[in-house]
Amino acid sequence: DLVEKLTRQRREFNYVESKVPTYTLPDPLVSRDGSRVRSPKEWNDSRRGEILDLFRDQVYGRRPDTEYSLRFEQTAEETQAFDGSATGREMKAIIEIGDRSFSFPFVVFLLNNAPGPTPAVIHINNRYFVPLATALEKSDPFWPVEMFIDRGYATASFHTSHVDPDKKDGYAEGIRSFFADGDPPDDTAWRSLSAWGWAASRVLDHLETIDSIDASRVAVSGHSRGGKTSLWAACEDERFAIAYSNNSGCGGAALSRRAYGETVERITSSFPHWFCKPFSDFAGREHELPVDQHEVIALIAPRGVYVASADEDLWADPKGEYASIVAAAPVFERLGKQSIQTPVMPPLGQQRMDGQTGYHIRSGGHGLGELDWGLFLDFADTLLK
Ligand code: GTR
Numbered sequence: 082d083l084v085e086k087l088t089r090q091r092r093e094f095n096y097v098e099s100k101v102p103t104y105t106l107p108d109p110l111v112s113r114d115g116s117r118v119r120s121p122k123e124w125n126d127s128r129r130g131e132i133l134d135l136f137r138d139q140v141y142g143r144r145p146d147t148e149y150s151l152r153f154e155q156t157a158e159e160t161q162a163f164d165g166s167a168t169g170r171e172m173k174a175i176i177e178i179g180d181r182s183f184s185f186p187f188v189v190f191l192l193n194n195a196p197g198p199t200p201a202v203i204h205i206n207n208r209y210f211v212p213l214a215t216a217l218e219k220s221d222p223f224w225p226v227e228m229f230i231d232r233g234y235a236t237a238s239f240h241t242s243h244v245d246p247d248k249k250d251g252y253a254e255g256i257r258s259f260f261a262d263g264d265p266p267d268d269t270a271w272r273s274l275s276a277w278g279w280a281a282s283r284v285l286d287h288l289e290t291i292d293s294i295d296a297s298r299v300a301v302s303g304h305s306r307g308g309k310t311s312l313w314a315a316c317e318d319e320r321f322a323i324a325y326s327n328n329s330g331c332g333g334a335a336l337s338r339r340a341y342g343e344t345v346e347r348i349t350s351s352f353p354h355w356f357c358k359p360f361s362d363f364a365g366r367e368h369e370l371p372v373d374q375h376e377v378i379a380l381i382a383p384r385g386v387y388v389a390s391a392d393e394d395l396w397a398d399p400k401g402e403y404a405s406i407v408a409a410a411p412v413f414e415r416l417g418k419q420s421i422q423t424p425v426m427p428p429l430g431q432q433r434m435d436g437q438t439g440y441h442i443r444s445g446g447h448g449l450g451e452l453d454w455g456l457f458l459d460f461a462d463t464l465l466k
Pocket of ligand 1: 329331
């Protein structure tokens with residue numbers, strides 16, 4: 082009825098700071114049994130796993146443990162890209178379970194003349210697939226290949242929908258259905274964000290086989306839904322050295338409890354394929370969530386995390402994205418690492434880097450471009466070079 086509809090609409094989004102509820106965040110350093118995490122060992126041996134399980138069961142879903150085999154096929158190559166400075170390859174990741182197979186394409190660029198193995202960035206492209214030929218033809222600010230090469234980074238990218246279609250009714254064509262042999266997902270099974278992050282890990286598997294790449298220095302990046310994915314990818318796979326989360330908002334870097342901009346109610350109804358069923362039960366009751374998004378950042382500690390916002394992208398709640406980093410600081414500290422602790426956001430256009438975390442807010446709307454990438458690589462230079 083009407084009252085219910087109006088109540089729901091009110092819960093769908095809010096742009097008024099004074100209407101942000103007062104909230105208390107779950108303390109990542111207090112274990113389920115109430116005891117305090119006092120050492121890196123206690124964090125690594127028990128508390129980290131507790132939080133990871135909560136996110137799996139309540140937010141992103143649980144990946145299958147079905148065994149599979151993986152191989153890679155090269156479908157195109159250019160050994161003299163960008164005046165001979167790079168080799169570009171178009172690849173196919175082929176996943177096999179019994180006699181069934183699933184594949185998705187990705188593109189990788191390696192440095193030709195680096196003095197030793199280089200770091201790399203795997204970009205999760207939520208917008209489109211960039212085939213090798215296209216990447217060679219024209220530069221793309223959303224994944225500026227030549228900029229990576231110029232700055233000494235290899236790079237790879239794939240398109241999310243090639244792994245798991247980014248639509249409500251795309252399940253049957255995606256990797257999740259492939260793993261389940263067509264059975265529908267149960268309430269806590271992985272959803273698309275987790276599936277896309279899983280694919281980033283498979284691209285990393287490939288980078289591990291390349292001599293000119295140092296696989297211990299690989300970052301994962303994404304924008305918006307891709308930025309939610311990159312964070313979760315680095316939670317599930319501790320090989321990623323840095324996670325870059327650009328304008329990721331709700332279900333990404335932004336605190337759910339602020340319910341500012343996009344809310345749990347809105348995101349779980351618009352995109353039911355992104356999060357597992359239990360997350361939608363917290364619509365309008367974010368304060369009851371057993372976790373909040375600062376703990377995604379905490380799960381990536383002591384590795385690097387970089388969050389970027391845009392001042393007009395209120396839908397993604399810049400304030401809530403920044404607050405997450407600060408709220409994760411006690412975990413970095415407990416692990417003996419420095420990170421951003423300053424509660425006040427840096428001024429517009431100014432980058433803040435402190436130890437393992439970095440942040441900037443640029444002017445403009447929702448998007449990712451060369452300005453962001455330049456700052457991302459400045460941060461990578463401090464951790465990976
Ligand atoms: C919006 C969605 C956001 C964000 C964005 C994007 O429609 O509400 O959570 O993911 O799409 O991916 O660009």
